Amino acid sequence: MRYQILGPVAVHRAGVELPLGGPKPRAVLAALLLDANRVVSEERLIALVWGDEPPPSVRGQLQVHISGLRKLLGAAVIERRPPGYLIGVHPGELDLDEVDAAVTKARADASADRPGAAAAHLRAALALWPGPALGGATEPLLAHAGPGLRERRVSLLEELYDAELAAGRHHDVVGELRGAARENPFRERLHAQLMLALFRSGQTAEALHVYGDVRERLAAELGTEPGPLLRRAHVRILRGDGPAATVPRQLPADLATFIGRETELSTLDALLRRPGGGRIAAIAGTAGVGKTTLAVHWAHRVRARFPDGQLYLNLRGFDPGGTAMTTGEAVRALLDALTVPAERIPASHEAQIGLYRSTLADRRALVVLDNARDAEQVRPLLPGASGCLAIVTSRADLTSLIAAESAQPLALDLLTAREARELLARRLGGDRLAREPDAVDEIVARSARLPLALAIVAARAASHPGFPLRAIAAELSELDAFDGGAPATDVRSILTASYRTLGPVAARVFRLLGVHRGPDITAAATASLAGLPLPATRRALTELARTHLITEHAPGRYALHDLLRGYAAELAELTDNAPDRRAALHRTLDHYLHTARAADRLLAPGRASIALADPVPGVTAEVLVDARHALAWFDAEHPVLVELVRRAPAEFDTGVWQLVWALATFFDRRGRWSDYTASHRAALDAARRLADPVAQAHTHRGLARAYGRMGHYADALFHLREALDRYTTTGDRIGQADIHGNLSSILERQGHHAEALGHAREALRVYEQAGDKAMQANARNTVGWLCALLGDHDEALRHCEQALTLLQAIDDRYGEAVTWDSLGYIHHARGDHARAVDAYGQALAGLREVGDQPNEARTLANLGDTHRAAGRPDAARRAWQRAVDILDELGHSATDEIRAKLDQDAESH
Numbered sequence: 066m067r068y069q070i071l072g073p074v075a076v077h078r079a080g081v082e083l084p085l086g087g088p089k090p091r092a093v094l095a096a097l098l099l100d101a102n103r104v105v106s107e108e109r110l111i112a113l114v115w116g117d118e119p120p121p122s123v124r125g126q127l128q129v130h131i132s133g134l135r136k137l138l139g140a141a142v143i144e145r146r147p148p149g150y151l152i153g154v155h156p157g158e159l160d161l162d163e164v165d166a167a168v169t170k171a172r173a174d175a176s177a178d179r180p181g182a183a184a185a186h187l188r189a190a191l192a193l194w195p196g197p198a199l200g201g202a203t204e205p206l207l208a209h210a211g212p213g214l215r216e217r218r219v220s221l222l223e224e225l226y227d228a229e230l231a232a233g234r235h236h237d238v239v240g241e242l243r244g245a246a247r248e249n250p251f252r253e254r255l256h257a258q259l260m261l262a263l264f265r266s267g268q269t270a271e272a273l274h275v276y277g278d279v280r281e282r283l284a285a286e287l288g289t290e291p292g293p294l295l296r297r298a299h300v301r302i303l304r305g306d307g308p309a310a311t312v313p314r315q316l317p318a319d320l321a322t323f324i325g326r327e328t329e330l331s332t333l334d335a336l337l338r339r340p341g342g343g344r345i346a347a348i349a350g351t352a353g354v355g356k357t358t359l360a361v362h363w364a365h366r367v368r369a370r371f372p373d374g375q376l377y378l379n380l381r382g383f384d385p386g387g388t389a390m391t392t393g394e395a396v397r398a399l400l401d402a403l404t405v406p407a408e409r410i411p412a413s414h415e416a417q418i419g420l421y422r423s424t425l426a427d428r429r430a431l432v433v434l435d436n437a438r439d440a441e442q443v444r445p446l447l448p449g450a451s452g453c454l455a456i457v458t459s460r461a462d463l464t465s466l467i468a469a470e471s472a473q474p475l476a477l478d479l480l481t482a483r484e485a486r487e488l489l490a491r492r493l494g495g496d497r498l499a500r501e502p503d504a505v506d507e508i509v510a511r512s513a514r515l516p517l518a519l520a521i522v523a524a525r526a527a528s529h530p531g532f533p534l535r536a537i538a539a540e541l542s543e544l545d546a547f548d549g550g551a552p553a554t555d556v557r558s559i560l561t562a563s564y565r566t567l568g569p570v571a572a573r574v575f576r577l578l579g580v581h582r583g584p585d586i587t588a589a590a591t592a593s594l595a596g597l598p599l600p601a602t603r604r605a606l607t608e609l610a611r612t613h614l615i616t617e618h619a620p621g622r623y624a625l626h627d628l629l630r631g632y633a634a635e636l637a638e639l640t641d642n643a644p645d646r647r648a649a650l651h652r653t654l655d656h657y658l659h660t661a662r663a664a665d666r667l668l669a670p671g672r673a674s675i676a677l678a679d680p681v682p683g684v685t686a687e688v689l690v691d692a693r694h695a696l697a698w699f700d701a702e703h704p705v706l707v708e709l710v711r712r713a714p715a716e717f718d719t720g721v722w723q724l725v726w727a728l729a730t731f732f733d734r735r736g737r738w739s740d741y742t743a744s745h746r747a748a749l750d751a752a753r754r755l756a757d758p759v760a761q762a763h764t765h766r767g768l769a770r771a772y773g774r775m776g777h778y779a780d781a782l783f784h785l786r787e788a789l790d791r792y793t794t795t796g797d798r799i800g801q802a803d804i805h806g807n808l809s810s811i812l813e814r815q816g817h818h819a820e821a822l823g824h825a826r827e828a829l830r831v832y833e834q835a836g837d838k839a840m841q842a843n844a845r846n847t848v849g850w851l852c853a854l855l856g857d858h859d860e861a862l863r864h865c866e867q868a869l870t871l872l873q874a875i876d877d878r879y880g881e882a883v884t885w886d887s888l889g890y891i892h893h894a895r896g897d898h899a900r901a902v903d904a905y906g907q908a909l910a911g912l913r914e915v916g917d918q919p920n921e922a923r924t925l926a927n928l929g930d931t932h933r934a935a936g937r938p939d940a941a942r943r944a945w946q947r948a949v950d951i952l953d954e955l956g957h958s959a960t961d962e963i964r965a966k967l968d969q970d971a972e973s974h
Contacts, residue, residue: 073200092202106149116205180231235265257298313374325484350477353517356458373428382438462611492523504534511541513627579634583705585624593656596683655680661727664695671839718751736919741771762791802831842871882911898935
């Protein structure tokens with residue numbers, strides 16, 4: 066397959082062009098190819114193809130175009146990946162990728178002072194770009210992506226002519242440069258290149274004439290004078306092309322194995338196009354994440370744009386082996402690099418800074434200020450000239466540079482798993498990795514995808530080519546394994562350099578974060594962990610975030626990568642005694658337990674609760690105001706809660722089974738069956754260790770519900786019988802009624818409707834005797850539902866309407882929604898499609914309010930059936946498609962029946 070977007074949008078298979086159709090399918094394909102191998106959301110596709118005012122049927126149109134492209138290209142080429150689609154493109158299939166590969170080779174040759182080879186690669190790249198990109202696509206896509214691609218092509222031309230001039234081919238490119246300058250009358254770089262080519266070809270008068278023409282055009286049409294680049298070219302020609310001073314080339318060597326960071330590199334590239342002066346990139350991130358590597362790599366990529374030099378200075382802000390460089394030392398080093406004579410350097414610090422900036426005033430230079438302690442250390446060293454650009458890297462927060470100097474923020478994160486494997490492959494070879502894929506995955510995981518850690522492991526593996534990777538992976542359980550033999554390549558040393566900058570409160574909070582079991586944490590949970598007031602905790606978290614020892618990866622949520630967590634735990638072990646660490650874990654468990662119980666009450670107000678002990682002192686529980694807030698809290702915290710259940714010591718068994726009990730409603734609403742079963746199995750182990758029949762009864766019942774939802778009916782019945790036995794032993798009549806209700810549900814799913822009805826009636830009888838209105842209403846709905854399944858629709862309607870009245874009286878929104886679904890089914894069965902649609906609408910509103918997505922999908926499927934029966938096929942398709950989308954988003958496989966209806970409907974049309 067061969068995809069083309071750098072010209073007319075086209076696809077060729079085995080040399081034959083495939084029929085794409087009109088502008089919209091071409092635009093859909095092109096929009097996917099611009100982000101090849103990455104998910105493009107439906108919203109973005111619609112905006113790119115249809116613009117700001119898409120038609121009401123736009124999603125249907127998009128699906129039609131996607132379906133057509135799948136038939137043309139192959140179903141596996143374009144995948145549905147919520148929230149959108151992904152096109153899989155292999156190396157060599159997309160012209161844009163080939164251009165990028167050629168440009169990468171060209172820049173590597175340019176960095177190695179091979180301008181002729183660089184020019185050859187750039188000509189090969191431009192040969193793949195025959196004309197205006199995205200030809201035949203829609204106007205919105207052209208308006209969005211066209212300007213950037215046009216700018217990119219012109220920039221490649223400029224790079225080409227820089228390389229050709231550096232190779233001495235002045236005569237050869239004069240004609241090409243005349244044409245390029247004529248097509249781009251305001252590109253000063255092209256005109257400066259033309260002037261230089263003419264001058265070096267012996268045409269000085271013509272070169273000066275070009276300058277005069279450009280100057281007149283700029284004055285007449287833009288009201289401006291030529292910029293520094295053209296002015297310098299003019300002066301150099303007048304002076305006979307003699308450089309005034311040595312051009313500094315201070316960049317460290319580029320890393321040959323650099324990988325990934327495409328988004329960050331694109332952000333830096335965009336900075337080149339920012340108008341005006343004071344262009345600054347502020348690269349911040351945790352220790353060892355690759356800030357310097359990125360800065361140096363990009364600086365090498367663009368160094369041809371800064372012909373007056375590239376300055377590099379390590380400010381030693383977090384140097385494990387020394388002290389930070391003073392601003393005075395830094396500015397003197399920069400003046401020395403600019404070859405300013407010693408007799409010209411003034412005595413005062415302020416005057417030296419002024420001289421430094423004056424020296425750069427008319428130059429195009431790149432300044433890399435690496436490893437800054439903070440923004441204040443850097444600020445005096447920033448060039449103010451419009452032709453200059455500064456890159457600042459730091460572990461510290463650089464917000465003040467962003468606010469006061471309009472620096473471009475760039476927060477550098479860990480590598481992706483794919484990038485981490487590619488880093489290892491480049492250093493160790495793909496064949497070695499292919500022989501032990503499981504060991505590679507383990508190395509990636511234990512290195513936390515931290516570039517420095519991966520580099521250290523790769524170095525050890527490269528030094529011992531005979532060692533199996535699984536043996537190297539097995540060594541990575543301690544921080545000692547990530548020592549590269551020097552302070553700058555020892556993970557513990559570089560983390561210690563950051564830790565030593567913390568105040569005592571922030572340092573203690575950091576250590577205790579190593580005790581926390583979950584992948585991330587909120588401020589309130591951190592306050593409980595540390596036993597601190599919330600304001601003091603927020604200040605400590607802010608300090609940790611500013612030094613990048615934690616990351617605020619979502620608003621109010623903080624995380625540490627695994628090596629940081631291991632380092633924090635190591636410090637806690639050395640600094641904080643065992644009772645303090647145990648107390649911190651106890652406070653954390655109580656925080657999540659009491660908040661989860663409160664959240665569960667908001668989600669299921671009618672559910673009988675369990676008794677909890679009061680939280681220990683120092684716990685700051687989250688404040689939840691309503692069911693939506695509760696569901697959002699569960700959505701955010703469930704990975705933390707699952708991990709806490711999995712790893713809590715046996716001394717906290719009571720809290721573990723109670724926490725799992727509080728999670729059951731959420732797991733059920735969200736359809737998280739694997740988490741549901743795993744956590745309940747852990748809770749059952751805890752309940753057995755406690756020899757607590759009440760805990761065992763509740764947990765057996767919860768586990769049975771999960772197995773029933775998953776269709777594992779034998780397992781569900783086993784656990785229900787175990788639960789019933791313990792409820793009977795403890796004399797819990799309500800618990801026994803609950804089991805009868807659960808047995809009814811399992812038997813219904815197995816098709817034993819009459820037997821299920823008997824259990825439902827028994828549950829209803831007990832609830833009525835106990836006066837439990839909420840459970841009585843739910844049981845009555847179950848009785849009505851089963852009567853409907855048995856064909857007794859009048860009896861079914863009576864029970865469900867009574868249930869609805871009870872539920873509305875106690876404001877049980879979830880119970881109401883489920884009962885409205887039953888009423889929709891009953892009205893459909895009675896042939897009253899209008900009332901069925903209305904009932905299903907009420908059910909969907911309630912289910913969306915409480916966040917029950919599995920039941921929402923089921924109700925949508927039923928609604929589709931009603932629409933089809935009522936002769937509304939379009940409405941039926943929309944309902945079924947939405948049901949499939951929800952189940953796909955949840956990762957559920959139970960969509961075959963609904964997809965079959967969609968396929969059958971499509972065939973009939």
